[in-house]
Amino acid sequence: MWMAFYFPQLSLEALDTNGCGNATALINRQKSKLILCNQQARATGLKEGMSLSLAYTLNPDLQLREKDARAEWEQLEILALCLNQFSATVCISPPRAILIEVATMLQYFGSVSEIENKARQALNTWSENYIIGFAKTGKLALWRALSKKPLLPDKQWQNLDEEVWIQDILIKHLDWSSKHIQRLQGMGFNTLNSLYRLPTSLLRRHLGVGLYTQFGQALGLIKEPLTPYHAPETFKRERLFEYEVESTLALLFPLKSIIQSMCLFLQRRRQWMYAFEITLTLAWSTNKAETSPVIRIQHDLGSDSAPLWLELTELKLTRLTLTAPVRSMRVDIVKMEQSEEESGDLFNNFQQQTRDQNLFISRLQARLGEQSIQTPKLTNEHLPEQAMRFLSVSLIEQKAKGGSSLRKLSRNNDLAHRPAWQTKKPEQITPNQFQILEGPERISSAWWLNNNAVHSSRRDYYIARWFDGRKAWVFRNDLGTWYLHGWFG
Template sequence: MLWACILLPQLALDAVLRRLPDPHEPLALVEGPAQLRRLHAVNDSASQQGLVPGMRLSAAHALMTQVRTLDYDPKAEAHWHRFLAAWAYRHSSLVSQQWSHAIVLEVQASFQLFGPWPRFERRLRGELETLGFRHRIALAPTPRAARVLVGLRDGMVVTQPAQMQAMLDKVPVRRAALPGDAGERLHRMGVRTLAALRALPSDGVRRRFGGEVLEHLRKLYGEVDDPLTCYAPPDHFDSRLELGYEVEMHTALLFPLRRLIGDLCTYLSIRDGGVQRFTLRLEHEEGHTDVDVGLLAAERAPSMLFELSRNRLERVEIPRPVVAMRLLARQLPPFIPAARDLFDMRPQQAMDWPHLRERLRARLGDDAVYRLVAGDDPRPERAWQRVVGDVLADTTAPERPPRPTWLLPHPVPLRDSRMRILSGPERLESGWWDGDDARRDYYVVETAQGQRAWVFAAPGEQQGWMLQGWFA
């Protein structure tokens, strides 16, 4: 087996920067009590001005007065750690997030799907950059070795156990992820590398540092199995973005909306599923406003879901300023892609029918788009029924002679002394059960102008013609 470790050196900061319209403005995350506030993380713009993690907030303001500060939220950091574990789950069935700021996944079984490691690595890096998270990646035969090597240098690749052992022997003990403060204590004792540590008597190491250090070494070198706590994706999606300021216009909500939709689609691709109904919750200082988005079929295309959500959002009046946006999706049915022709001749900018249908429903209303299907009532004015969505009609219409394409809302008299009967009569007697009895003889006729019409008269008569519809 081969394990890839993805190190996320500034997970909390990236989680904040990815939701800001301008991530390049100076920003710092702060933590600690009110009188001892310190910088937890800073972005590149703030770092260039001399701000560093661990600095007192008062000293940071002395260096730079225009820096934006936000509170560090450990819960939010844990949420995005789980989100990235879910993202990694789309590439491997064995994913672990048991180590802080790191995701470990088994990748050798995925080479047949994603190609050899260089191509697979480029795919992982490209998707992480799109999601907005900085990262470092390393590959090794054991998960702990990958975790240690990624902390030394980005892009390290070790595929053979013998090569891995030789490389690990040179690793400084302070950078070997040893339990607790064992690495620092060993360094002070003069034990500099893992090779020197392994050369020490096991009993002495156990007495001084406990059995965890020796157990860590055996798992690191692949001498014993290293069971990991594997990730399992949840059965719903729930994500929230704080805006950091009050928003009163729809346009200012589009950027966080696009982020939320992108995260939702990433999660759907992990589950190999789609979404048919979700809720956008606009949170105010007091209360919230829900925007329900429903589709006729399960979808997961980011462009489609964003377009539908935007149209629904623009139709909602914002009663109070919005301070946060939340997306909740609990109905996640399986996703079945639409069948496509191998030689699809549609223009590049053409829109497929499901996308067009959902866009029309979002703009015109849920009941504005429907299908017409034949019903089981022979009366022309009741022979058709509306069906919303792709649900099949419950009734099965019997076979009937050809019907006109254009049916008039109400029959009108037809006065044409030179018309010619082409076919008929077709006797229609129905409606006795609902009080709207109809007894008619229908004919297909050709008018003096050459038009084909569908007309009827009283049973047994050929006068007093009433026009019901026109054939194309």
């Protein structure tokens, strides 16, 4: 048994027009007529086939769009991926339908109505307007959806007669050309049942080879040429904006649907994404390199969660300033890998802690920049400013390193005389600013590596009382110049 989903508003839904709440219609530029209207447009009295001048008279705020075949196909692919969770056999039936085979899934889901309920819940994110049809073949299921007669079958569906399957289907609703439909209606054939009662030879003569084959396929007498849909290896999306976008936050609206589609793609392919890039095409730029700025969004632990990627994208975009309006946008996955199945352990929250920590780091890096969060790495250098280096936090590196670097340290008693705060750079001072309390402690570095003639590789450090009472860590270099290098805070 097959289940068909027909999406009458697919052409508009593919253009992301539903969320804006405006009256929108598709037009045929050559004929200057409306092809398709959304609900808001219909509410103002517009309908398909209406001329453009009349439409603008009824609704001066009407927004017009043109059909985008690529966007429609991408929308069909996403719907197919969404419905893939209910059946292994999902077929795209252009231009606006998806067929899924459900007979083999009845044992798992229990009943056809259960599959229908779950499918409706899953489709909520992707489409608001769709019609469902059931039948023993894909073609007939589509016809039932087109005629808005779903015929929900019971458990004994295998015993149903062919006449029951095709009852109540009017020929005028079928996806046949209007010329053929008018000819058949002219001969008095209004329903599929009236055609079914004809002898085969007569039926063939009235329908012609093409329609006769379709009729045969619908009844299951001829094998349907259905090709199951398989998700592609990778995911990319391009959007050419109708108007130039001047604010980064305005990019969020189209990005939301793209990221949701991307995460659905990842979930179906059982992949985790680690980074993706948004390439913008600017309207103009004085610098050639800046005509296509690339925004990279990454999360080191990987995820297929749309809310997480949306949050990181929003954080990144709030910090970005556009030098020129954006004309188009491309989204590509940079890195994705097979997702790992995790074993749950009620008494070990380490995995959860690692996940939380990495999400936190990604969040901070997305808003504040890659180098915004750093952790110190201790080295065996002698000069204080070289003894620790602050590196960008990478959780994976930390895990690999493990343990403490305490073993590398030596001369601990000397370190008892070191300050808690260190200045970012040694700051030149004058001797009358302090009074020496303890010292000196000589610290030398490898003179052959030293390129900094100002601070010198040989220093005599002192603990000194600053003029305002604080305890300072100061040093004098070979040239006799004094520097402040820390506070005993």
